[in-house]
Amino acid sequence: MARPADLNAKVDLLRAAEQVFVEHGLEHARVEQITARAGRSKGSFYLHFESKEEAFRQIVESMTARMACFLDAMSPDNEAVEPFPAQLENWHCREVELFEFLWQNRGLVRLLMRGGGSVQFGFLVDSFAERARAQTVRWLETGIARGLYRKDLDIEVASLCISGAYDRIARRLVEMDKKPDIAAWLRSVQRVILLGLVHDEARPHVDGQVPDQSVTGIRARKSFRLADPTTSVPVPASVPENPGVPRAKAHR
Amino acid sequence: MARPADLNAKVDLLRAAEQVFVEHGLEHARVEQITARAGRSKGSFYLHFESKEEAFRQIVESMTARMACFLDAMSPDNEAVEPFPAQLENWHCREVELFEFLWQNRGLVRLLMRGGGSVQFGFLVDSFAERARAQTVRWLETGIARGLYRKDLDIEVASLCISGAYDRIARRLVEMDKKPDIAAWLRSVQRVILLGLVHDEARPHVDGQVPDQSVTGIRARKSFRLADPTTSVPVPASVPENPGVPRAKAHR
DNA sequence: CATGTTGTTGACCGGTGAGTCAGTTATGGC
DNA sequence: GCCATAACTGACTCACCGGTCAACAACATG
Numbered sequence: 001m002a003r004p005a006d007l008n009a010k011v012d013l014l015r016a017a018e019q020v021f022v023e024h025g026l027e028h029a030r031v032e033q034i035t036a037r038a039g040r041s042k043g044s045f046y047l048h049f050e051s052k053e054e055a056f057r058q059i060v061e062s063m064t065a066r067m068a069c070f071l072d073a074m075s076p077d078n079e080a081v082e083p084f085p086a087q088l089e090n091w092h093c094r095e096v097e098l099f100e101f102l103w104q105n106r107g108l109v110r111l112l113m114r115g116g117g118s119v120q121f122g123f124l125v126d127s128f129a130e131r132a133r134a135q136t137v138r139w140l141e142t143g144i145a146r147g148l149y150r151k152d153l154d155i156e157v158a159s160l161c162i163s164g165a166y167d168r169i170a171r172r173l174v175e176m177d178k179k180p181d182i183a184a185w186l187r188s189v190q191r192v193i194l195l196g197l198v199h200d201e202a203r204p205h206v207d208g209q210v211p212d213q214s215v216t217g218i219r220a221r222k223s224f225r226l227a228d229p230t231t232s233v234p235v236p237a238s239v240p241e242n243p244g245v246p247r248a249k250a251h252r
Numbered sequence: 253m254a255r256p257a258d259l260n261a262k263v264d265l266l267r268a269a270e271q272v273f274v275e276h277g278l279e280h281a282r283v284e285q286i287t288a289r290a291g292r293s294k295g296s297f298y299l300h301f302e303s304k305e306e307a308f309r310q311i312v313e314s315m316t317a318r319m320a321c322f323l324d325a326m327s328p329d330n331e332a333v334e335p336f337p338a339q340l341e342n343w344h345c346r347e348v349e350l351f352e353f354l355w356q357n358r359g360l361v362r363l364l365m366r367g368g369g370s371v372q373f374g375f376l377v378d379s380f381a382e383r384a385r386a387q388t389v390r391w392l393e394t395g396i397a398r399g400l401y402r403k404d405l406d407i408e409v410a411s412l413c414i415s416g417a418y419d420r421i422a423r424r425l426v427e428m429d430k431k432p433d434i435a436a437w438l439r440s441v442q443r444v445i446l447l448g449l450v451h452d453e454a455r456p457h458v459d460g461q462v463p464d465q466s467v468t469g470i471r472a473r474k475s476f477r478l479a480d481p482t483t484s485v486p487v488p489a490s491v492p493e494n495p496g497v498p499r500a501k502a503h504r
Numbered sequence: 505c506a507t508g509t510t511g512t513t514g515a516c517c518g519g520t521g522a523g524t525c526a527g528t529t530a531t532g533g534c
Numbered sequence: 535g536c537c538a539t540a541a542c543t544g545a546c547t548c549a550c551c552g553g554t555c556a557a558c559a560a561c562a563t564g
Contacts, residue, residue: 002539003531009542025371027279031522041543046523084457114374115367119277122366126427129420140449148457149449157421157440158449164420165413168381172412175378188409194458196448197392197401197410205336205400206446255511255560283552293513298553 010048012038017055022107025117026056060121063108064128070098071135076142084148088190095166095186099173103182106174113171133163162193262300264290269307274359277369278308312373315360316380322350323380323387328394336400340442347418347438351425355434358426365423385415414445 016038020029031052035042049055072078074094082090102109115122136159143149169189173180198206268290272281283304287294301307324330326346334342354361367374388411395401421441425432450458 002533003529003541005541028371030520042523042545043525043543044541047542052522084454088458111371114371115365115369117367117371119280119363119366119369129423143449148451148454150447150451153444153449154440157437158444160420160424161417161441161444162449164417164423166416167420168412168416169409171381171416185409188406189413191458192405192410192413192448194448194450195402195455196444196446197395197405197414198446199400199402200455202336202400203447203452206340206443255509255562257511261512282550294552295513295554296511299512304552 009038009040009044013040013045013048014055014059018059018108021056021059021117022111025111025114026053026121027118029056029117056117056121059108060112060116060124063105063112064124066101067098067128068131070094070101071132074098074135076138081146088194092183092186092190095190096183099170099182099186102170103173103179106176109170110174113174129163129167132166133159136162165189165193261290261292261296265292265297265300266307266311270311270360273308273311273369274363277363277366278305278373279370281308281369308369308373311360312364312368312376315357315364316376318353319350319380320383322346322353323384326350326387328390333398340446344435344438344442347442348435351422351434351438354422355425355431358428361422362426365426381415381419384418385411388414417441417445 013034017029017034019037020034023029024033029052031045032042034055035045038045045055049058074091111117112125116124137155140149140153140155140158140162144151144153144155166189169185173182173185265286269281269286271289272286275281276285281304283297284294286307287297290297297307301310326343363369364377368376389407392401392405392407392410392414396403396405396407418441421437425434425437
């Protein structure tokens with residue numbers, strides 16, 4: 001071998017590429033911007049990557065792979081059968097680890113959450129979300145089997161709700177300027193999910209088991225009016241201008 | 253006036269544009285593809301829209317405006333003070349209306365959910381999500397004031413969880429091939445959110461109020477081990493190839 | 505039917521940026 | 535020192551597509 005490859009080259013390019021992708025998205029990222037930031041030439045870029053999309057793919061896949069590792073570590077298989085509160089605490093710790101990781105990589109995560117900067121990469125986020133949901137399903141199943149969770153749970157929907165809740169928390173996290181108290185957030189999430197919104201005394205009313213007793217102090221009607229389909233929601237004929245949306249260039 | 257304008261032109265173009273945007277996203281949508289599908293000329297397109305982005309903006313804004321109407325109709329201000337079960341039923345009906353609307357427009361909604369096809373339009377979805385969350389906050393406040401919801405709720409986090417749950421349900425909905433039983437889904441969602449996961453008997457264990465009694469049948473340890481930070485989650489050195497990801501064009 | 509006016513068209517223009525490749529540089533072996 | 539080899543460079547190419555406008559078509563009027 002003559003002239004050995006500069007081992008820093010690919011690393012430099014990947015790091016620069018990640019920055020530029022985060023700032024501009026896949027479509028609007030310019031290869032020359034990446035190479036300029038990495039202090040490399042355009043040719044160097046094409047020595048290491050077949051194309052701009054290929055570089056993006058490598059960055060995103062290494063990210064999703066690392067996230068998947070956190071997910072796998074949260075599998076119910078990896079947990080010893082512990083008493084409920086200990087299990088919750090254990091779960092909580094792993095959640096915090098994952099969300100700390102998301103915070104550290106918030107730029108890229110934010111990009112991914114917004115569809116990966118391109119329609120053709122949107123499925124990457126979806127597939128991760130689906131994986132998270134599948135994990136949740138298994139947790140729900142074991143929880144029900146152990147008699148911890150309600151037997152009448154609709155597992156499909158519940159898993160969507162739970163993964164959706166964490167998803168939204170993650171989205172909020174990566175948009176923040178300074179780091180919030182992640183552990184406190186996740187404890188609150190756990191409580192909401194486990195206990196629900198409703199006050200203990202009001203729980204029987206949810207299923208209409210106490211249909212004629214008003215909880216609000218007003219006497220319940222036996223049959224309340226359903227939303228009238230004739231008085232449908234008004235739709236504005238003209239859509240108001242949104243000054244926040246970037247306007248098109250003026251005609252030349 | 254001579255030659256009257258073809259009033260169908262703009263409608264045809266908008267409809268075609270929506271289709272093409274849904275299929276390819278904003279960036280990869282080609283104006284000539286839009287005009288071809290609308291059976292119009294390229295010039296006609298630029299008679300009605302300043303630019304491609306402008307057409308996209310019009311389509312998206314009319315959509316978000318209509319969605320916002322549904323949201324406003326769900327404001328707690330519009331609800332008479334009703335007994336709890338009636339209120340839930342009322343709420344449910346409006347939810348169903350919104351989700352039926354999302355289903356009808358699932359193509360466009362799917363695009364928006366994936367970041368609007370462009371980084372610069374991603375904020376549109378975010379701002380709608382934030383609006384939905386703000387609505388949720390107000391519902392939680394009135395619910396707590398009426399003594400229906402737990403007083404110890406972390407409203408910020410709970411609102412994120414709830415809007416996140418609905419968000420995920422919506423995302424799942426618009427990806428489906430055939431229409432699911434939306435009403436049944438939303439009833440399940442309501443139950444999960446209101447009641448939580450946990451079985452009535454297990455509820456006290458969530459707060460560790462019964463720390464030494466095992467729910468799983470195994471005796472609780474007084475102090476369980478936290479996740480060991482030294483045995484961190486393994487990260488794969490090499491990321492496996494994903495055959496599903498579109499590969500770059502071969503070098504010429 | 506001639507004429508003016510306005511809607512409509514599509515071939516063309518020009519900016520852009522991904523990707524190339526002939527030439528240059530660094531290194532190891534002899 | 536000198537060659538062989540492989541890494542590296544950046545000016546250049548060229549396909550692509552958003553946007554334009556001169557020409558044309560349809561209609562009203564007198």
